[in-house]
Amino acid sequence: xxxxxxxxxxxxRAVAEGLGRRPPRLDPKLLYDERGSRLFEAxxxxxxxxxxxxxxxxxxxxxxxxxxxxxxxxxxxxxxxGASRKVRLLLEALRPSAYLGIDISCRFLEASVxxxxxxxxxxRCEAACRDYSAPFAVxxxxxxxxxxxxxGSSIGNFEPGAARxxxxxxxxxxxxxxxxxxxxxxxxxxxxxxxxxxxxxxxTAAFNRNLLRRLRDELGAGVDPxxxxxxxxxxxxxxxxxxxxxxxxxxxxxxxxxRFRLSAGExxxxxxSYKYTLGAFRRLAREAGWRxxxxxxxxxxxxxxHYLEAxxxxx
Ligand code: TRP
Numbered sequence: 621x622x623x624x625x626x627x628x629x630x631x632x633r634a635v636a637e638g639l640g641r642r643p644p645r646l647d648p649k650l651l652y653d654e655r656g657s658r659l660f661e662a663x664x665x666x667x668x669x670x671x672x673x674x675x676x677x678x679x680x681x682x683x684x685x686x687x688x689x690x691x692x693x694x695x696x697x698x699x700x701x702g703a704s705r706k707v708r709l710l711l712e713a714l715r716p717s718a719y720l721g722i723d724i725s726c727r728f729l730e731a732s733v734x735x736x737x738x739x740x741x742x743x744r745c746e747a748a749c750r751d752y753s754a755p756f757a758v759x760x761x762x763x764x765x766x767x768x769x770x771x772g773s774s775i776g777n778f779e780p781g782a783a784r785x786x787x788x789x790x791x792x793x794x795x796x797x798x799x800x801x802x803x804x805x806x807x808x809x810x811x812x813x814x815x816x817x818x819x820x821x822x823x824t825a826a827f828n829r830n831l832l833r834r835l836r837d838e839l840g841a842g843v844d845p846x847x848x849x850x851x852x853x854x855x856x857x858x859x860x861x862x863x864x865x866x867x868x869x870x871x872x873x874x875x876x877x878x879r880f881r882l883s884a885g886e887x888x889x890x891x892x893s894y895k896y897t898l899g900a901f902r903r904l905a906r907e908a909g910w911r912x913x914x915x916x917x918x919x920x921x922x923x924x925x926h927y928l929e930a931x932x933x934x935x
Contacts, residue, residue, distance in 0.1 A: 632839055632876060639873060639880040639888070646865075648777055648891035649724055649753055650831050653838075657725040659827040661703055666819040670812070674923040675771055675803045676709055682916045682925070683713035689913060689927055690799055693717045695762035697793065698769040699752050700724075704732040706771045711740055718744040718762030724751050753778070755789060766794045773805035773923075776860070776894040780904065783894070787908030791930055800910055800928045807895040808922055810854040817852035817861050817893070825850030828863055828890055835873070842874030851887055861893040898924060906931070 631650070638646045652660070664672040687710075694716040698707055701721035711719075719736065723729035726749035737745035750756040760766055768790045775783050790800055817824055828850045835841040848865040855862050864887035872879040882888070896904070901924070902912045910928040917924045 628839065635835060635839065635841075636875055636878060636880075639875070643887070643889060644880070644882070645889040646831055647753075649751060650834060651827060651891065652723075652725050653830070653834055654725060654728055655833075656827060656830045657702060657723075657728040659823055659830055662821075662823040663819065663827060666821060666823060668815040668819045669824075670816055670922060671773060671803075671805060672706075674918050675773075675925065676706060678803075678916045678918060678923065678925045679706060679709040679771075683710050685914070686710070686801070686927060687713045687715070690714060690767055691765060693762075693764040694799075695720065695760050695764050695766050696769050697758070697760050697766060698722065698771075699790075700770070700772065700774050701729060701732065702772075703728075704736045707769060708736070708739075710769075711743065716743065716762075716767075717764050718746070718760065720746045720748060720758065720760045722748050722750050722752055722756075722758065724749070752786070753782070758793070760793075765797050765799065767799040767801060768794050769801045771801075771803040771925075773803050773893065775802060776805055776896065777891055778894075779892070780894065784904055784908050787905055787910060791909040794930055796930055796932050798930045799913075800905075800926075802905075802926050802928070804901045804924045804926060805893065805895050806917070806922055806924055807859065807897060810856065812922075813854040813861055813895075814852070817863065818850070822850075824852065824863075828852075828865060831890055832865065835875070839875060842872075844871070847871050848888075858892075859895055861895070862889060863891040863893070864889050898926075901926060 663669050692715040695718040696716045697720045699722050701723050721733045729747050733747040744761050746761050748758045829845045832843050832845040836843050851864040851866040866887045867882040869884045872881045909931050911931040913929050914927045
């Protein structure tokens with residue numbers, strides 16, 4: 621398939637470019653193929669990974685005051701919608717007229733949005749398979765106020781400059797009376813973070829190593845996934861959890877006739893998860909043309925859900 625070939629080419633280039641860097645890194649979006657999306661769903665069900673439970677609790681608890689701020693008949697545009705589970709907590713209270721789910725994992729997305737449409741016959745549902753880490757074009761359905769919904773602290777998986785640029789694109793997408801509902805993980809003690817990103821059942825490790833299986837199976841790369849260990853730790857100076865694939869021995873990854881050497885103990889950085897205080901996130905959002913309106917946190921202040929409105933005085 622020609623389209624698949626073009627995708628493969630872009631993937632090959634991105635992988636070779638990342639492996640050629642020092643320190644080596646791979647683009648986190650490569651984690652989310654169909655198997656990766658399923659593994660991520662399993663991570664979300666692990667007791668150590670506190671984000672889904674806290675966020676769903678907040679969305680449920682504050683759906684009513686949120687609905688007052690947003691008003692009925694809106695169009696919800698969800699980024700990285702995955703299984704489209706979280707949005708279900710909002711639908712009865714919010715009564716939007718339309719929903720658009722955006723995700724890079726196409727088949728996974730389409731199946732999820734089809735289930736949503738079947739369960740909510742009054743809601744106009746659409747799916748757009750896009751890579752939202754780059755500028756993307758979508759035509760959201762419906763005429764109401766557009767509200768971007770970006771749960772799961774996925775904003776933390778972007779470097780701060782890229783996060784600001786993405787928030788700016790969401791501001792343009794939402795328009796002058798638009799809103800943004802976004803889940804943002806808060807800084808907390810290193811031990812809790814360590815447990816969350818190193819679940820005992822090993823799903824996060826499998827998710828991380830899945831990237832190497834993809835290189836092997838999709839790109840025909842010469843790589844032994846078992847030659848790498850999952851490594852995730854909090855880097856307090858950088859304010860982020862870092863996930864790496866740690867080379868257990870001296871080895872090379874072969875791709876298209878090139879050899880990328882790794883020494884024992886060297887690691888490939890695969891994803892970061894930045895943690896933002898309430899103030900730091902508000903600052904970032906303001907710089908991107910958003911005006912903070914409300915924020916909800918759990919009792920321990922582990923997780924936050926912000927609602928922001930387009931700042932029409934500045935952008
Ligand atoms: N948005 C999720 C987070 O930052 C993504 C994620 C899940 C993740 N598990 C991870 C990111 C492990 C890095 C490492 O929590």
